[in-house]
Amino acid sequence: MAQPHIDAGSKEPNSNKRGRVAPSEPADRQIVAEVEADGGDNLGTAAEHARVRMELRHVDPRSLKPNPNNPRRTAPSEHADRQMIANIKATGITQPPVVRPDGDDLVIVAGHGRVRAAIGAGFTEILVLVRGPDDGADNLRALSENVVRMQMAPVDQWRTIEALISDHWTEEAIGGALALPVRTIKKLRLLAHIHPDMLDQIAKGDMPQESHLRTIAAAGADEQASVWKKHKPKKGQETVIWHEVARALTKRRLYAKIAKFGPDEEQAFGIVWEDDLFEQGDQDNRYTTQVEAFFAAQAAWIEANLPKNGVILQIDEYGQGKLPPKAERNWGQPRKSDTIGRYVDTRDGSVKEIVFRVPKADPKTAKKGKTGAGAGESETISEPTRTRPEITQKGLAIIGDFRTDALAKALAENEIDDFTLLGLLVVAFGADNVDVKASGYSSGLRRGLAHRLANEGRITQDAALVRKAARDMLAHVLNCRPGYHSSGVAARLVGDAIGADAHLPNMATDDFLSSLSKAALEKAAAAHSVLPRPRAKETRAAFIEHVSGATFVLPAARFALSEEEIASEFARTTERSEDDEGNVDGPAPEIGASDEDSDPEEDHQAEELD
Secondary structure (H helix, E strand, O other), rough: OOOEEOOOOOOOOOOOOOOOOOHHHHHHHHHHHHHHEEEOOHHHHHHHHOOOEEEEEEEEHHOOOOOOOOOOOOOOOOOHHHHHHHHHOOOOOOOOEEEEEEOOOOEEEEEEHHHHHHHHHHOEEEEEEEEOOOOHHHHHHHHHHHHOOOOOOHEEEEEHHHHHOOOOHHHHHHHHHOOOHHHHHHHHHOOOOOOOOOOOOOOOHOOHHHHHHHHHOOHHHHHHHHHHHHHHOOOOOOOOOOHHHHHHHHHEEEEHHHHHOHHHHHHHHHOOOOOOOOOOOOOOOOOOOOHHHHHHHHHHHHHHHHOOOOOEEEEEOOOOEOOOOOOEOOOOOOOOOOEEEEOOOOOOOOEEEEEEEOEEEEEEEEHOOOOOOOOOOOOOOOOOOOOOOOOOEEEEEEEOOOHHHHHHHHHHHHOOHHHHHHHHHHHOOOOOOOOOOOOOOOHHHHHHHHHHHOOOOOOOOHHHHHHHHHHHHHHOOOOOOOOOOOOOOOHHHHHHHHHHHHHHOOOHHHHOOOEEOOOHHHHHOOOOOOOOOOHHHHHHHHHHHHOOOOOOOOOHOOOOHHHHHHHHHHHHHHHHHHHHHOOOOOOOOOOOOOOOOOOOHHHHHHHHHH
């Protein structure tokens, strides 16, 4: 039989039915003396003193029976099991499980996880501590073994890992023994280099947040010492205001994952990368604190990689790209005639891109100043109180681009019968932006489409070719964006007729929702059962999260005209008709446009259509 182990220092109570208590310390020492005098084999002597004796045995872990009253009923996670198995494989079982006899079997009192891990590790024999029969306190012992535990302080973990490293353990070996990612070991080693005075404060239980620890650990020892002198706790103060310590040591970080430049620029500007051990391990977490060099490298990349239609944008007072005067941002699909502006965002160092267009001058806007009887009179007119419209000009521009893209896609993909298609063409030629006699801006592309249908001097009888040309003509002419090139109601009517609403994109974005008034935003949110928040920004965030995964289209952005819009358009059409009837002596009509009116870019597009 194995040499028994005498637990002389145990003070556990004896909970038998007669209520006897454990002997005092002198009695314990007497028991030890008696057992040692008998060579350690006389366990009966100890039992006579109501002391529970234990002995070490080598047993097969598979032969042990689980305790039916084990308080831990919920199975541990797979990660916890793998961690225990890896640790036991590396270090063995440092604390033998406690078991008790039950007939011919041994029942586990404490250590079910260790036994399970030993079996998982493939051990055929382990050491266990065999105690006496159940004295009524086994359930309490099992509960205590799971609940009353003293966790190892983080500072002690760091110091222990450093001690293992000095004993020639590698980070990989430590991670394998503890079933921890090597990244976690690296993180702990990094934190172990915090200033000693700060470590002493942390060891007292004053633990900073992880983000603050990351900032502090990234600073040099001299910097930490200097900051600690100013921020260490005063007399009677038990804790440190760690966020002030971290703020004093903060260095701006710019990450490699947003860098456009490559190794050549890194070498030219002397950029050195460091690893951020606190970020996710499956990403590029390299960063640099060389802010000026990073921005210069990004700017150099932009200059070297500008497209033919690209420009470098100036930065406004908010650190954003500043568009040229009268430029209109394109929120939809970019076109060949658009300009691509690039700049370095001063907030995070990333390269941002804005697609925009500069509208051509409208010859009709160059009108003489109005004169009249009251032109010289000066009147003081009180301006009405200005309120923000439900949708700002930016919002209308976004909707216009969305509609134009959706309309073009519907014309290309949706089923349209021939009768409807002919009707749409007639409507399109009445659009606000179509001036066949005077405007030469789209003449090149229109000529290219016409050339398709009369390639051999005759109008083709190929129905498919005619349909395709009709669709392309409509997609080119119709435009929903407000301004000189807008097709007005005509584009809306066409889009509604062919179901272009189905191609409108999700408008639940911060860019678009920020263009709505607070009332309009709350109205849209309420339609989706989202309660308004104190601030519009919070309402937008809640609404975007609520409709995540779906497509939200603002009702006012759909193609169908509202009753008010129909009435307004009817009145406008009636007014125009009356003006046309009275304008008998108008200027002589121009017979076609000359080649000088054509636009080179659109002539190029027409060539591509041939």
